[in-house]
Amino acid sequence: MKIVLQNLTKIFPSRNKKSGEEVVAVNNFNFEIPDGKLIGLLGPSGCGKSTTLYMISGLQKPSSGRIFFGDDDVTELSTENRGIGLVFQNYALYPHMTVKQNILFPLQNLKGKDKLTKEQMLDRAQEAARLVQIDQLLDRKPSELSGGQQQRVAIARALVKMPKVLLLDEPLSNLDARLRLQTREEIRRIQKETGITTVFVTHDQEEAMSISDMIVVMKLGVVQQIGKPQEVYDDPANLFVAKFLGTPPINVFRGSVRAGQLYLGEEAVLKVSGAPDGDVDVGIRPEGFLLDPQGPLSCSPLNVEVMGRDVSVVSTHPASENPMVRSIINADSGADISSGTVRYSIKPHKLFLFDRESGKRIPFEVKQHG
């Protein structure tokens, strides 16, 4: 089932009564989530991604705007009647119930024509448990399970009533690194198997990129960019998105464009025809550097970190906004930091220009440098 968000806005009254300022948690969100896809809602904390999720779930009511499931307007529908599954960050398992009781709980609440017999319920619960591979643990209490197991129970509980929409609120943040990797594959697998439209909230861009069909990057309640993970990475709409995606993060320099030529400090690094003259922020992905003795960009290297196939060179540059410039280059290209300077040339499609004021991307046509 597709989900349509139309001009979705959420305004919270200010907590501090004296100042009386309102907080706009989500501002005019428009998006259509295609049926059967997994969407990652991505952004730093406080960006409104959880609020969006809660509005989809019905736990919070939008201040304005509409939500559609398929063609049905569900904006006024209460959570109980939306037929969604939601997995909470800390799982929210009922501590006094066994795993089985936890999974059965949503089924016992079904009413009317959806009502199931005891056997049907048990079958469904078994099936859900099998899907998340916890069918051995049905008689345990949540406190007797590990974090990963609890997470699976929470997913099973969300899936058991066969929701049209599955919502996941930071589902992996309480797990350790290995388990996180494993579980996100699991989630991807389950989503594929069930084909449920899924919305996934996370602040971890890597997580979002790795499993989402599409990601939505948000900041301060405003959607920054929507697209397939790779597209967003390769073509960030603004400095924020560029900075937010990618590990190691993008390197940002102060630069200026003069007559179609991009300068970092006094070094002319790239022809950027079409870009207007003026000061700009320049983002260069770590993998956008090429070791090149004749390259236009010279940095003072501090350290080389060997990462196996690649090496990461940490250096400084006077025009860099961050203290360090990090480049990732092929280990074979033999970075030598003993000389005191290292010179790079830049892959043009890994370099982005942004407006100093607005942070908006400034497009340019790639020309041969030199």
Add this chain to the structure above:
Amino acid sequence: MTQKSMSVMHDRDLGKTSARQKAGKALVYFGIYAFLILMALIVLFPFYWMLISSVKSLEEYRLSTPTLWPRMILLGNYAEAFTTAALGRLFVNTLIVGVVSTILSLVITVLTAFAFARLEFKGKELLFAALLATMMIPGELFTITNYSTVTTFGWINTYTVLIVPFLVSVFYIYLLRQNFLQIPNELYLAAKVDGTSDWKYLWKVMVPLSLPTLISITILKMMGAWNSYIWPRLVANDEAHRLITNGLRNAFTDTTGDVNYPVQMAAVALVSLPLFLVFVFLRKYIMSGVSRSGIKG
């Protein structure tokens, strides 16, 4: 060589301190136990007194020099206590009042605490503060007015009058609300997603999770029924509805208005027994119930 001697020295040092530490630790524990046992004796003395008094003769009890061990153990006091006070009837009455008022009181407390802990409504904070403020008013003053109220309602000498006026306890509401507040909000949201109503969530999730608090409220309430005196005496002092403490006070008066204390003590001991047993067996719950109230917020 140097290294070795150093490490040896080090070891010896450790051994020394640990021996001293051990001695110190033993001393500390000795102190702790001595303190606790002394305090325990002080706490226990009145109970001891109650028990030995309950087997004394009235003459011995009235001696100007009290005896610390009864000269003669009169277990007959217990039999007398049971028959003269018609303890059977009193027990039944107290049990009826205790059980009914506990159940109703629990329901009301749960509903109210839920509203204060989970629901949003105008004036919530103000109302709660007002409730807490009522705890500061000397309760004796309520008696006069309440008495005329229940008389107007025609409730004198009924079980109703023993049960209804004290169903709402601000203290219990406070305890339970604190407990409810500590149940993570996510559970409530999860339950919403799982399709439960507030009502079902309250009884299926919050109540089971607050069981220790509810049990301690139950016990406190039962104890209240067991110990209540002034109000029952005023409003339901007929044979059919008399409660236990009242019965005790009345039954052992002899002609001079004096009280046959040993028999009364025996009766008090008899009456305390059920509460005592309940306490011993449910200590864990009472403990966690009261302490879990957590006092936060």
Add this chain to the structure above:
Amino acid sequence: MKKLVSVFLALLMMLGLCAPSLAAFEVPAEGYDGSEVTITFYNTMGSNLTAVLDEYIAQFNELYPNIHVEYSSVGSYDDVRDQVSTEITVGNQPNIAYCYPDHVALYNLAKAVQTLDELIESDVTVTRADGSTEKLGLTEEQRADFIEGYYKEGQEFGDGLTYTMPFSKSTEVLYYDKTFFEANGLTVPTNWDEMEETCAKIKEIAPNSIPLGYDSSANWFITMTEQYGSEYTSATEPHFLFNNETNRAFIKRFSEWYNKGYLTTQKLYGAYTSGLFTSTSEVRCYMCIGSSAGATYQRPAANADGTYPFEVGITTIPQVDASNRKVISQGPSVCIFKKNNPQEVVASWLFVKYLTTSTDFQAEFSMASGYVPVLKSVDTNEVYADFLSKADGGNYISALSAKVCLEQADAYYTSPAFNGSSTARDQVDILLNKCLPMSGDNVDAQIEDAFEDAIDECEYSF
């Protein structure tokens, strides 16, 4: 919501404000008409006494089967007072209650107590279930049979009307160690001068003793004012008159005794002085003034063979003037409360009359309780006469006590009762105990201050 609340409150407010009003009582022309009535009776009886009561209620019901008597043992006398006075405020008082004059004075604030004169004097004839008849009021003989002092107590309310009927009574008597007195050739003191001499002699014989123990200091003070004829209180204003020369003088005298080690009181001693009196150690009393109803507590614990370490003698308390003897009258009376249904009042009266004028009931109740009967004719009751004849200082000490009480029947007094009389009683109790230990050069000034304080307290709480 708010509006609803305020309406609700206003409603309740009105409920609280309207006081129950009672129509004036008139004796119905037909007296008791035989209708079904239930009357309630608050008392302080223990189970040994309610057994006696049950028996006589059964007999009463043979005569009046439609009068249902429900009694309730409310606790102590003070408990009865508190219960009744609360109930009166909402018009829910019982029909009959045990009372002391102070209590009636309190109930009178609400004008809740039925005056009995109309009933006592009524000539209406009432027919009983067995066909026999009785006069609703008291007959000449019945009236004359009451011990005068006890009967008068019901009229001490300043207006000469009768508010209560005596139920069972006690007084104070002097207990003394007869064995000791005889062994040492001592005579039992009959007046306070003799008391002083006796104490001095005992102190010589047994230096570690406290010759006299007096349980109730309040009784002592009030009795002394009666014996001296000095003022204590008045039922009409000004109420509190006890700060006068005579009273200060006797207090000063007793304070001197106290400082010589002659006496102690229950408050000063810290326990009932009967404990000192029955003690067999050398620290003990040889005389003790206490309630006649507590005789069994004045008897020392029996030896293994059933005999007693010493014989107890009982006599009238010392007097100021042998020709004008005064002893306090204590113990419960009963009062009847006003009710809207006159039949209830008449039925209550019939029941009260039945109990208070029945020689048999009075005899049996007295033997069970240790109190003395309120009727002179009780000695015609065989069982009671037999009981009295056995009077001794050992097993039948209660009989001895009762006998002494009956012999001093002419000496009973009661003090005026009014709202505040119980405060006066409390205050003179405190006063006496406060003054006894005073010594030194400025005793007079100290005593005067103490008296003024006591009057202040009385006036304040009045």
Add this chain to the structure above:
Amino acid sequence: MVESKQQWKAWLYLAPAIVLLMVFTVWPIVNTVRMSLLEGYSGLKAAGGATFQFGFGNFEKVIQYRRFVQCLRNTVLLCVWTVPISTFLALLIAVALNSIKPLQKALQTIFFLPYVTNSIAIGMVFAAMFNIVGSFYGTQNEIIVTAGIINNVIEFFGGKPVNWINYGSSYMANMTVMIVYIVWNALPFKILILLGGLQSINKQYYEAAKVDSAPRSRVFWRITVPLLSPMLAYVIITGFIGGFKEYTSIVGIFGEKMGPPDDAGRLNTMVGFIYDSLSANNQGRASAAALILFGIILVVTLINLQVSKKRVHY
């Protein structure tokens, strides 16, 4: 939190409690205010048809009482002494209990026992323990029949017996007895709360302290007390509220005269004053005194809350 059009729903949940509170709590309070403003109001007199003037006479009468200040002082003194002592003692016991293994359960049960027993018996026992039977005053007359168990203990250790509650006892001695009794009474509840709090403190803090080799006393003051501060605040605030309502404990020891025989009313408290007025059937004065007391408690509680806001670590 789910925003709700559930206003009415919340009120539905509250309805039973509110109705009962209206009738049995709010109305009595309103009535108290009413009675306090009717000069010399007495329920009995009202039942007899008397009417009363509207005014502040009751309040004046309360404040003018020559022992009003004494009542107030006693109440305040008892609070100021008993609350800190009982809290500290309860804290020590709770910490001690929490630090031992063998006998812990048994001792816990013992310490909570007073919680489930009839208060009639306890008061009688305490009075007997402190009671000295005998005559004092005047050297010739000084005869002690029994000095009471407490004095027996004092004498055993070579001390002189003290006249605690009897004739001629000093105010200090009286207060000491009251403080001991009230503290004893208050202990179980406080231990219960504090021990519960202790057991919910994360053990890691103590392990960390051990690693830092902090001495016991430092651990107590710097870790236990701050982490327990919410419970301590609760115990102290309720202790003060209870302390201002002190009455029955004094009756338990001294009887309704509220003082030793030679100075009745010496230990009277605010609530005692209210009772005195009630038994003198002067509900107007009792109501006025109760409202004054309520005002005092309210102020003290607000101060308490203010202090704890600064000191309590949640």
